[in-house]
Amino acid sequence: METIDSKTIMELDEKYVLPTYGRNPVALVRGKGLRAWDAEGKEYLDFTSGIGVNGLGYCPDGWVEAVSRQAATLQHTSNLYYTRPCAQLAQKLCQRTGLDKVFFANSGAEANEGLIKAARKYSADKYGEGRSTVVTLVNSFHGRTLATLTATGQEVFHHYFGPFNDGFVYVPANDLEALKKACEEHPVCALLMEMVQGEGGVTALEKGFVKEAAAYCAEKDILVLADEVQTGIGRTGTFLACEQYGLVPDGISLAKCLGGGLPLGAVVLGEKMAKGMGKGTHGSTFGGNPVACAGANVVVDAISEEFLAQVRRKAEILRAKLSALPHVKQVSGLGLMIGLELEEGIQAADVLAKCQEKGLLVLTAKTRLRLLPGLILTEAEIDEAAGILEDVLKSF
Numbered sequence: 001m002e003t004i005d006s007k008t009i010m011e012l013d014e015k016y017v018l019p020t021y022g023r024n025p026v027a028l029v030r031g032k033g034l035r036a037w038d039a040e041g042k043e044y045l046d047f048t049s050g051i052g053v054n055g056l057g058y059c060p061d062g063w064v065e066a067v068s069r070q071a072a073t074l075q076h077t078s079n080l081y082y083t084r085p086c087a088q089l090a091q092k093l094c095q096r097t098g099l100d101k102v103f104f105a106n107s108g109a110e111a112n113e114g115l116i117k118a119a120r121k122y123s124a125d126k127y128g129e130g131r132s133t134v135v136t137l138v139n140s141f142h143g144r145t146l147a148t149l150t151a152t153g154q155e156v157f158h159h160y161f162g163p164f165n166d167g168f169v170y171v172p173a174n175d176l177e178a179l180k181k182a183c184e185e186h187p188v189c190a191l192l193m194e195m196v197q198g199e200g201g202v203t204a205l206e207k208g209f210v211k212e213a214a215a216y217c218a219e220k221d222i223l224v225l226a227d228e229v230q231t232g233i234g235r236t237g238t239f240l241a242c243e244q245y246g247l248v249p250d251g252i253s254l255a256k257c258l259g260g261g262l263p264l265g266a267v268v269l270g271e272k273m274a275k276g277m278g279k280g281t282h283g284s285t286f287g288g289n290p291v292a293c294a295g296a297n298v299v300v301d302a303i304s305e306e307f308l309a310q311v312r313r314k315a316e317i318l319r320a321k322l323s324a325l326p327h328v329k330q331v332s333g334l335g336l337m338i339g340l341e342l343e344e345g346i347q348a349a350d351v352l353a354k355c356q357e358k359g360l361l362v363l364t365a366k367t368r369l370r371l372l373p374g375l376i377l378t379e380a381e382i383d384e385a386a387g388i389l390e391d392v393l394k395s396f
Protein backbone atom coordinates (compact mmCIF):
# COMPACT_ATOMS: atom_id res chain seq x y z
CA MET A 1 0.00 0.00 0.00
CA GLU A 2 1.13 3.55 -0.73
CA THR A 3 2.64 5.18 2.33
CA ILE A 4 1.61 8.72 3.08
CA ASP A 5 2.43 10.80 6.14
CA SER A 6 -0.12 12.36 8.50
CA LYS A 7 0.71 15.91 7.41
CA THR A 8 0.00 15.10 3.75
CA ILE A 9 -3.30 13.36 4.60
CA MET A 10 -4.43 16.37 6.66
CA GLU A 11 -3.42 18.87 3.95
CA LEU A 12 -5.26 16.91 1.26
CA ASP A 13 -8.35 16.61 3.44
CA GLU A 14 -8.35 20.28 4.31
CA LYS A 15 -8.00 21.23 0.65
CA TYR A 16 -10.74 18.95 -0.72
CA VAL A 17 -13.16 17.86 2.01
CA LEU A 18 -15.96 20.22 3.00
CA PRO A 19 -14.91 21.38 6.47
CA THR A 20 -18.14 20.50 8.30
CA TYR A 21 -16.30 18.56 11.02
CA GLY A 22 -13.96 19.90 13.67
CA ARG A 23 -11.40 17.15 13.13
CA ASN A 24 -8.69 16.37 15.66
CA PRO A 25 -5.14 16.67 14.27
CA VAL A 26 -4.75 12.90 14.00
CA ALA A 27 -4.78 10.76 10.83
CA LEU A 28 -5.40 7.13 11.67
CA VAL A 29 -4.24 4.46 9.24
CA ARG A 30 -4.72 1.16 11.05
CA GLY A 31 -6.51 -0.35 14.05
CA LYS A 32 -6.92 -3.56 16.01
CA GLY A 33 -9.04 -4.06 19.10
CA LEU A 34 -9.05 -0.79 21.04
CA ARG A 35 -5.74 0.34 19.53
CA ALA A 36 -5.23 2.57 16.50
CA TRP A 37 -2.07 3.90 14.88
CA ASP A 38 -1.29 6.98 12.84
CA ALA A 39 0.91 7.05 9.76
CA GLU A 40 4.05 7.64 11.85
CA GLY A 41 3.27 4.66 14.10
CA LYS A 42 2.05 6.60 17.14
CA GLU A 43 -0.29 4.32 19.09
CA TYR A 44 -3.62 5.43 20.53
CA LEU A 45 -5.89 3.72 23.02
CA ASP A 46 -9.30 4.49 21.56
CA PHE A 47 -12.14 5.15 24.01
CA THR A 48 -14.36 6.59 21.25
CA SER A 49 -14.97 3.50 19.07
CA GLY A 50 -15.73 5.81 16.15
CA ILE A 51 -18.51 7.50 18.20
CA GLY A 52 -20.00 4.24 19.42
CA VAL A 53 -19.69 2.28 16.18
CA ASN A 54 -16.84 -0.22 16.52
CA GLY A 55 -18.43 -2.14 19.38
CA LEU A 56 -16.22 -5.16 18.76
CA GLY A 57 -13.19 -2.92 18.32
CA TYR A 58 -11.15 -2.26 15.19
CA CYS A 59 -11.09 -5.07 12.63
CA PRO A 60 -12.36 -8.00 14.75
CA ASP A 61 -11.33 -11.30 13.12
CA GLY A 62 -14.78 -12.89 12.63
CA TRP A 63 -16.25 -9.66 11.27
CA VAL A 64 -13.33 -9.12 8.86
CA GLU A 65 -13.70 -12.66 7.60
CA ALA A 66 -17.49 -12.44 7.12
CA VAL A 67 -17.30 -9.05 5.40
CA SER A 68 -14.40 -10.08 3.15
CA ARG A 69 -16.10 -13.34 2.20
CA GLN A 70 -19.37 -11.59 1.39
CA ALA A 71 -17.59 -8.84 -0.58
CA ALA A 72 -15.92 -11.51 -2.68
CA THR A 73 -19.19 -13.45 -3.17
CA LEU A 74 -22.05 -10.99 -3.69
CA GLN A 75 -21.52 -7.33 -2.78
CA HIS A 76 -24.90 -5.85 -3.74
CA THR A 77 -28.12 -6.92 -5.41
CA SER A 78 -30.69 -4.13 -4.87
CA ASN A 79 -33.77 -4.75 -2.80
CA LEU A 80 -35.52 -6.35 -5.77
CA TYR A 81 -33.93 -9.66 -4.73
CA TYR A 82 -33.63 -11.67 -1.55
CA THR A 83 -30.24 -12.18 0.11
CA ARG A 84 -29.29 -14.44 2.99
CA PRO A 85 -27.34 -11.96 5.21
CA CYS A 86 -30.26 -9.50 5.14
CA ALA A 87 -32.95 -12.11 5.92
CA GLN A 88 -30.90 -13.72 8.70
CA LEU A 89 -30.06 -10.39 10.31
CA ALA A 90 -33.72 -9.35 10.28
CA GLN A 91 -34.65 -12.62 12.01
CA LYS A 92 -32.01 -12.03 14.70
CA LEU A 93 -33.10 -8.44 15.33
CA CYS A 94 -36.74 -9.49 15.70
CA GLN A 95 -35.76 -12.28 18.08
CA ARG A 96 -33.56 -9.99 20.17
CA THR A 97 -36.02 -7.08 20.38
CA GLY A 98 -39.30 -8.98 20.55
CA LEU A 99 -40.61 -6.92 17.61
CA ASP A 100 -41.83 -8.19 14.24
CA LYS A 101 -40.34 -6.62 11.12
CA VAL A 102 -37.18 -4.81 10.05
CA PHE A 103 -36.46 -2.18 7.41
CA PHE A 104 -32.76 -1.70 6.70
CA ALA A 105 -31.23 1.73 6.11
CA ASN A 106 -27.70 3.13 6.00
CA SER A 107 -27.46 5.42 9.00
CA GLY A 108 -29.08 6.50 12.22
CA ALA A 109 -30.77 9.51 10.67
CA GLU A 110 -32.19 7.37 7.87
CA ALA A 111 -33.44 4.82 10.40
CA ASN A 112 -35.20 7.61 12.33
CA GLU A 113 -36.75 8.92 9.11
CA GLY A 114 -38.19 5.43 8.53
CA LEU A 115 -39.45 5.27 12.10
CA ILE A 116 -41.19 8.65 11.78
CA LYS A 117 -42.73 7.66 8.43
CA ALA A 118 -44.03 4.36 9.82
CA ALA A 119 -45.54 6.17 12.85
CA ARG A 120 -47.35 8.69 10.63
CA LYS A 121 -48.56 5.90 8.34
CA TYR A 122 -50.05 4.00 11.27
CA SER A 123 -51.84 7.11 12.43
CA ALA A 124 -53.02 8.13 8.94
CA ASP A 125 -54.41 4.64 8.30
CA LYS A 126 -56.28 4.58 11.58
CA TYR A 127 -57.25 8.21 12.21
CA GLY A 128 -56.87 9.90 8.81
CA GLU A 129 -54.21 12.40 7.69
CA GLY A 130 -53.26 15.19 10.12
CA ARG A 131 -52.69 13.32 13.36
CA SER A 132 -49.01 13.44 12.56
CA THR A 133 -47.11 15.37 15.23
CA VAL A 134 -44.12 13.67 16.82
CA VAL A 135 -43.13 14.71 20.34
CA THR A 136 -39.40 14.62 21.04
CA LEU A 137 -37.40 15.66 24.08
CA VAL A 138 -35.45 18.83 24.71
CA ASN A 139 -31.71 18.11 24.29
CA SER A 140 -32.35 15.07 22.10
CA PHE A 141 -30.36 14.27 18.98
CA HIS A 142 -31.90 12.33 16.12
CA GLY A 143 -29.76 13.11 13.06
CA ARG A 144 -28.84 15.61 10.37
CA THR A 145 -31.41 15.09 7.62
CA LEU A 146 -34.06 17.82 7.50
CA ALA A 147 -36.74 15.81 9.33
CA THR A 148 -34.37 14.43 11.97
CA LEU A 149 -32.73 17.84 12.46
CA THR A 150 -36.22 19.14 13.17
CA ALA A 151 -36.88 16.18 15.48
CA THR A 152 -33.70 17.06 17.35
CA GLY A 153 -34.80 19.05 20.39
CA GLN A 154 -31.94 21.55 20.39
CA GLU A 155 -32.49 25.08 19.16
CA VAL A 156 -28.88 25.32 17.97
CA PHE A 157 -29.69 22.88 15.13
CA HIS A 158 -32.73 24.81 13.92
CA HIS A 159 -31.04 27.54 11.90
CA TYR A 160 -29.94 28.25 8.31
CA PHE A 161 -31.48 25.23 6.61
CA GLY A 162 -35.16 26.13 6.75
CA PRO A 163 -37.89 25.71 5.95
CA PHE A 164 -37.89 22.94 8.54
CA ASN A 165 -40.52 20.22 8.63
CA ASP A 166 -43.80 20.75 10.40
CA GLY A 167 -45.04 18.25 12.90
CA PHE A 168 -42.52 18.18 15.74
CA VAL A 169 -42.94 19.53 19.27
CA TYR A 170 -40.50 19.34 22.16
CA VAL A 171 -40.99 18.66 25.84
CA PRO A 172 -38.35 18.65 28.59
CA ALA A 173 -37.05 15.18 29.48
CA ASN A 174 -38.66 13.66 32.57
CA ASP A 175 -41.58 16.12 32.53
CA LEU A 176 -44.76 14.05 32.30
CA GLU A 177 -47.08 17.04 32.67
CA ALA A 178 -45.40 18.81 29.75
CA LEU A 179 -45.80 15.65 27.66
CA LYS A 180 -49.51 15.43 28.48
CA LYS A 181 -50.01 19.13 27.69
CA ALA A 182 -48.26 18.75 24.32
CA CYS A 183 -50.46 15.75 23.52
CA GLU A 184 -53.59 17.71 24.40
CA GLU A 185 -52.57 20.74 22.32
CA HIS A 186 -51.28 18.96 19.21
CA PRO A 187 -52.45 16.07 17.01
CA VAL A 188 -49.76 13.72 18.29
CA CYS A 189 -49.07 10.29 16.75
CA ALA A 190 -45.82 9.38 18.50
CA LEU A 191 -43.29 10.08 21.22
CA LEU A 192 -39.67 9.62 20.12
CA MET A 193 -36.94 9.43 22.77
CA GLU A 194 -33.39 8.23 23.47
CA MET A 195 -33.17 6.33 26.78
CA VAL A 196 -29.80 8.02 27.26
CA GLN A 197 -29.38 11.32 25.49
CA GLY A 198 -25.96 10.94 23.93
CA GLU A 199 -25.03 14.01 21.91
CA GLY A 200 -27.16 16.05 24.34
CA GLY A 201 -24.69 15.40 27.19
CA VAL A 202 -24.90 11.67 28.10
CA THR A 203 -27.94 11.93 30.35
CA ALA A 204 -30.10 8.91 31.16
CA LEU A 205 -33.87 9.40 31.33
CA GLU A 206 -35.55 8.74 34.66
CA LYS A 207 -37.14 5.30 34.85
CA GLY A 208 -40.35 6.62 36.40
CA PHE A 209 -40.81 9.10 33.54
CA VAL A 210 -40.35 6.44 30.86
CA LYS A 211 -42.80 4.11 32.59
CA GLU A 212 -45.47 6.76 33.09
CA ALA A 213 -44.99 8.24 29.63
CA ALA A 214 -45.36 4.79 28.06
CA ALA A 215 -48.54 4.13 30.05
CA TYR A 216 -50.00 7.52 29.08
CA CYS A 217 -49.13 6.96 25.41
CA ALA A 218 -50.67 3.47 25.44
CA GLU A 219 -53.89 4.95 26.82
CA LYS A 220 -54.01 7.54 24.00
CA ASP A 221 -52.80 5.20 21.24
CA ILE A 222 -49.70 7.36 20.84
CA LEU A 223 -46.79 5.27 19.58
CA VAL A 224 -43.64 5.04 21.69
CA LEU A 225 -40.50 5.12 19.54
CA ALA A 226 -37.03 4.47 20.93
CA ASP A 227 -34.03 5.96 19.18
CA GLU A 228 -31.49 3.26 20.08
CA VAL A 229 -29.02 4.40 17.43
CA GLN A 230 -26.36 5.07 20.06
CA THR A 231 -27.68 3.11 23.04
CA GLY A 232 -28.53 -0.12 21.18
CA ILE A 233 -26.60 -3.33 20.46
CA GLY A 234 -25.09 -3.73 23.91
CA ARG A 235 -23.69 -0.26 24.53
CA THR A 236 -25.51 0.21 27.84
CA GLY A 237 -25.07 -3.36 29.09
CA THR A 238 -28.27 -4.81 27.65
CA PHE A 239 -29.03 -5.47 23.97
CA LEU A 240 -31.37 -2.46 24.02
CA ALA A 241 -31.31 0.26 26.68
CA CYS A 242 -35.13 -0.02 26.74
CA GLU A 243 -34.78 -3.35 28.53
CA GLN A 244 -33.41 -1.55 31.59
CA TYR A 245 -36.49 0.68 31.56
CA GLY A 246 -38.96 -2.21 31.26
CA LEU A 247 -40.06 -0.64 27.97
CA VAL A 248 -41.16 -2.52 24.85
CA PRO A 249 -41.51 0.29 22.30
CA ASP A 250 -43.72 0.18 19.23
CA GLY A 251 -40.69 0.89 17.07
CA ILE A 252 -36.92 1.19 17.42
CA SER A 253 -34.16 2.74 15.33
CA LEU A 254 -30.71 1.17 15.35
CA ALA A 255 -27.43 2.06 13.62
CA LYS A 256 -23.89 2.78 14.89
CA CYS A 257 -22.75 -0.47 16.55
CA LEU A 258 -25.05 -2.64 14.40
CA GLY A 259 -22.76 -2.68 11.37
CA GLY A 260 -19.58 -3.04 13.43
CA GLY A 261 -18.02 -0.26 11.34
CA LEU A 262 -19.91 -0.50 8.05
CA PRO A 263 -22.83 1.86 7.38
CA LEU A 264 -26.04 0.14 8.44
CA GLY A 265 -29.21 1.32 10.13
CA ALA A 266 -32.39 -0.52 10.97
CA VAL A 267 -35.99 0.33 11.76
CA VAL A 268 -37.48 -2.45 13.90
CA LEU A 269 -41.25 -2.35 14.18
CA GLY A 270 -43.89 -4.09 16.24
CA GLU A 271 -46.80 -5.55 14.31
CA LYS A 272 -48.99 -2.51 14.92
CA MET A 273 -46.59 -0.19 13.05
CA ALA A 274 -45.37 -2.76 10.54
CA LYS A 275 -48.86 -3.46 9.22
CA GLY A 276 -49.18 -0.25 7.22
CA MET A 277 -45.73 -0.34 5.63
CA GLY A 278 -46.50 -2.34 2.53
CA LYS A 279 -44.98 -2.33 -0.96
CA GLY A 280 -43.82 1.06 -2.18
CA THR A 281 -44.17 2.86 1.16
CA HIS A 282 -40.43 3.10 1.78
CA GLY A 283 -37.10 2.19 0.22
CA SER A 284 -33.34 2.70 0.12
CA THR A 285 -30.96 1.54 -2.62
CA PHE A 286 -28.20 0.44 -0.25
CA GLY A 287 -30.42 -0.58 2.68
CA GLY A 288 -29.79 -4.18 3.70
CA ASN A 289 -26.59 -4.37 1.68
CA PRO A 290 -25.30 -7.97 1.96
CA VAL A 291 -21.75 -6.98 2.98
CA ALA A 292 -22.94 -4.68 5.76
CA CYS A 293 -25.47 -7.30 6.89
CA ALA A 294 -22.87 -10.10 6.85
CA GLY A 295 -20.76 -8.04 9.28
CA ALA A 296 -23.80 -7.16 11.40
CA ASN A 297 -24.72 -10.83 11.76
CA VAL A 298 -21.32 -11.37 13.38
CA VAL A 299 -21.84 -8.37 15.66
CA VAL A 300 -25.30 -9.45 16.80
CA ASP A 301 -24.15 -13.05 17.36
CA ALA A 302 -21.26 -11.78 19.50
CA ILE A 303 -23.55 -9.78 21.81
CA SER A 304 -24.63 -12.83 23.83
CA GLU A 305 -26.01 -12.73 27.38
CA GLU A 306 -22.55 -13.68 28.64
CA PHE A 307 -20.96 -10.89 26.60
CA LEU A 308 -23.50 -8.41 28.01
CA ALA A 309 -22.73 -9.51 31.57
CA GLN A 310 -19.07 -8.69 30.84
CA VAL A 311 -20.04 -5.28 29.44
CA ARG A 312 -21.93 -4.54 32.68
CA ARG A 313 -19.04 -5.74 34.82
CA LYS A 314 -16.45 -3.69 32.95
CA ALA A 315 -18.73 -0.64 32.93
CA GLU A 316 -18.98 -0.89 36.70
CA ILE A 317 -15.19 -1.11 37.11
CA LEU A 318 -14.57 1.78 34.71
CA ARG A 319 -17.24 3.97 36.30
CA ALA A 320 -15.85 3.38 39.81
CA LYS A 321 -12.35 4.39 38.64
CA LEU A 322 -13.65 7.48 36.83
CA SER A 323 -15.66 8.62 39.88
CA ALA A 324 -12.45 8.66 41.92
CA LEU A 325 -10.52 10.88 39.47
CA PRO A 326 -9.58 14.45 40.40
CA HIS A 327 -11.96 17.23 39.23
CA VAL A 328 -14.72 14.76 38.30
CA LYS A 329 -18.05 15.96 39.72
CA GLN A 330 -20.31 13.28 38.29
CA VAL A 331 -20.21 10.20 36.07
CA SER A 332 -23.37 10.06 33.95
CA GLY A 333 -24.94 7.76 31.36
CA LEU A 334 -25.49 4.03 31.42
CA GLY A 335 -23.14 1.07 30.94
CA LEU A 336 -20.34 1.94 28.53
CA MET A 337 -22.00 5.16 27.45
CA ILE A 338 -20.25 7.48 29.85
CA GLY A 339 -20.22 11.22 30.52
CA LEU A 340 -17.88 12.99 32.93
CA GLU A 341 -19.01 16.25 34.40
CA LEU A 342 -15.91 18.20 35.33
CA GLU A 343 -15.48 20.92 37.90
CA GLU A 344 -16.17 24.43 36.72
CA GLY A 345 -13.33 26.03 34.82
CA ILE A 346 -12.08 22.79 33.30
CA GLN A 347 -13.01 22.56 29.63
CA ALA A 348 -13.72 19.07 28.30
CA ALA A 349 -12.10 20.05 24.98
CA ASP A 350 -8.82 20.87 26.78
CA VAL A 351 -8.88 17.52 28.58
CA LEU A 352 -9.53 15.78 25.25
CA ALA A 353 -6.54 17.51 23.63
CA LYS A 354 -4.20 16.55 26.48
CA CYS A 355 -5.44 12.93 26.49
CA GLN A 356 -4.78 12.78 22.76
CA GLU A 357 -1.20 13.97 23.23
CA LYS A 358 -0.73 11.16 25.73
CA GLY A 359 -2.24 8.58 23.37
CA LEU A 360 -5.82 8.30 24.66
CA LEU A 361 -8.72 9.16 22.36
CA VAL A 362 -11.87 10.47 24.06
CA LEU A 363 -14.94 12.51 23.06
CA THR A 364 -16.95 15.43 24.34
CA ALA A 365 -20.72 15.95 24.51
CA LYS A 366 -21.79 19.50 25.31
CA THR A 367 -19.72 20.43 28.40
CA ARG A 368 -18.98 16.83 29.35
CA LEU A 369 -16.10 14.57 28.54
CA ARG A 370 -17.54 11.46 26.90
CA LEU A 371 -16.26 7.89 26.71
CA LEU A 372 -17.66 5.26 24.33
CA PRO A 373 -15.04 2.50 24.41
CA GLY A 374 -15.37 -0.68 22.37
CA LEU A 375 -17.51 -3.20 24.26
CA ILE A 376 -14.60 -5.64 24.26
CA LEU A 377 -12.31 -3.53 26.42
CA THR A 378 -10.14 -5.32 28.97
CA GLU A 379 -9.44 -4.49 32.60
CA ALA A 380 -5.87 -3.62 31.63
CA GLU A 381 -7.20 -1.11 29.11
CA ILE A 382 -9.50 0.37 31.76
CA ASP A 383 -6.50 0.84 34.07
CA GLU A 384 -4.43 2.37 31.29
CA ALA A 385 -7.16 4.85 30.27
CA ALA A 386 -7.92 5.78 33.89
CA GLY A 387 -4.18 6.31 34.49
CA ILE A 388 -3.86 8.69 31.52
CA LEU A 389 -7.01 10.56 32.54
CA GLU A 390 -5.70 10.88 36.10
CA ASP A 391 -2.39 12.35 34.88
CA VAL A 392 -4.20 14.76 32.59
CA LEU A 393 -6.78 15.88 35.18
CA LYS A 394 -4.08 16.36 37.84
CA SER A 395 -2.45 18.91 35.53
CA PHE A 396 -5.49 21.25 35.78
Ligand SMILES: Cc1ncc(COP(=O)(O)O)c(C=O)c1O
Binds near residue numbers: 109110141199228
Ligand atom coordinates in the same frame (compact mmCIF):
# COMPACT_ATOMS: atom_id res chain seq x y z
C1 LIG B 1 -29.35 8.93 19.21
C2 LIG B 1 -28.89 9.22 17.82
N1 LIG B 1 -29.79 9.19 16.83
C3 LIG B 1 -29.43 9.43 15.56
C4 LIG B 1 -28.13 9.73 15.23
C5 LIG B 1 -27.76 9.98 13.81
O1 LIG B 1 -27.05 8.90 13.29
P1 LIG B 1 -26.22 9.03 11.93
O2 LIG B 1 -25.12 9.99 12.18
O3 LIG B 1 -25.77 7.64 11.65
O4 LIG B 1 -27.17 9.53 10.90
C6 LIG B 1 -27.16 9.76 16.23
C7 LIG B 1 -25.76 10.09 15.93
O5 LIG B 1 -24.98 10.44 16.75
C8 LIG B 1 -27.56 9.50 17.56
O6 LIG B 1 -26.67 9.53 18.58
